[in-house]
Amino acid sequence: MPLKQLLTQLTAQFEAAGIESAQADAELLVADVLNCGRGELAVKIITGEPISEQQQTTIEELAAKRAERVPLQHLTGKAYFRNLELSVGPGVFVPRPETEQVAQLAIDALKSVALAEPIAIDLATGSGAIALSLATEVSYAKVYAVELSDDAIGYTRKNFERWAPDAELRQGDLSVAFDDLAGQVDVLISNPPYIPEDMVPIYPEVHLHDPKLALYSGKDGLDLIRVISKRGLMLVKPGGTLVIEHADPQSQAVREILEADGWRQVRAHRDFNLRDRAVSAIR
Ligand code: GLN
Numbered sequence: 001m002p003l004k005q006l007l008t009q010l011t012a013q014f015e016a017a018g019i020e021s022a023q024a025d026a027e028l029l030v031a032d033v034l035n036c037g038r039g040e041l042a043v044k045i046i047t048g049e050p051i052s053e054q055q056q057t058t059i060e061e062l063a064a065k066r067a068e069r070v071p072l073q074h075l076t077g078k079a080y081f082r083n084l085e086l087s088v089g090p091g092v093f094v095p096r097p098e099t100e101q102v103a104q105l106a107i108d109a110l111k112s113v114a115l116a117e118p119i120a121i122d123l124a125t126g127s128g129a130i131a132l133s134l135a136t137e138v139s140y141a142k143v144y145a146v147e148l149s150d151d152a153i154g155y156t157r158k159n160f161e162r163w164a165p166d167a168e169l170r171q172g173d174l175s176v177a178f179d180d181l182a183g184q185v186d187v188l189i190s191n192p193p194y195i196p197e198d199m200v201p202i203y204p205e206v207h208l209h210d211p212k213l214a215l216y217s218g219k220d221g222l223d224l225i226r227v228i229s230k231r232g233l234m235l236v237k238p239g240g241t242l243v244i245e246h247a248d249p250q251s252q253a254v255r256e257i258l259e260a261d262g263w264r265q266v267r268a269h270r271d272f273n274l275r276d277r278a279v280s281a282i283r
Contacts, residue, residue: 019066
């Protein structure tokens with residue numbers, strides 16, 4: 001089957017399955033099987049380059065899974081975040097585009113620290129998306145991260161080895177991690193689980209395939225954010241920065257938690273969709 005026709009077929013199949021980004025997903029899936037980028041795929045479509053029967057079968061098998069709402073990133077094993085290509089799959093949270101902007105807040109704060117080797121920590125790092133962005137984009141910083149999940153940590157390790165072997169990954173509970181760095185941290189960031197435990201996320205890709213540990217945090221979703229605020233006061237040095245991602249209706253509640261704990265200059269930040277997405281504060 002010509003590539004163009006195959007892509008039209010997959011796009012229709014994905015649209016029928018309720019996938020919003022049907023055409024993009026079709027292109028990314030085919031490009032992945034053909035081991036090329038989307039730009040190269042466009043060239044192959046124009047030049048009418050044939051694909052093998054084997055490739056077509058693989059594409060159709062993966063497309064059937066995607067139509068069942070298995071995340072595209074689990075099928076390709078890859079997720080893109082800022083400049084990084086990260087290894088992901090079942091067991092690890094797929095990094096989201098809105099978190100790229102949250103990471104920017106920490107990158108800016110880290111770059112503004114007038115030290116030869118400022119220290120940053122990413123709590124509940126998952127795939128390592130935020131920590132590895134800090135480590136690669138502020139290469140002189142010393143970056144630490146912690147992840148609890150046995151199911152996620154294999155992906156985290158692989159991503160650290162690939163992108164920042166000098167960054168330090170630990171496995172454990174963020175509420176007790178990094179005692180050794182008390183009062184030394186310049187920038188502390190986290191994209192913790194923050195969905196209220198009885199809410200069901202809209203997309204099946206999220207509620208059926210993202211790990212529950214990465215999604216939910218108590219009745220109002222803020223349990224871990226409360227812990228991070230307290231823990232952060234112990235870790236961050238005076239004048240250091242805290243950045244926390246949250247769900248859009250939680251901005252005020254998160255600001256109140258931080259202010260009550262004694263953080264200064266507590267500020268709300270929006271994402272590209274103009275939804276409140278993060279709060280930053282100064283110790
Ligand atoms: N942002 C997630 C979602 O889209 C929620 C959990 C998180 O990012 N920490 O479902």
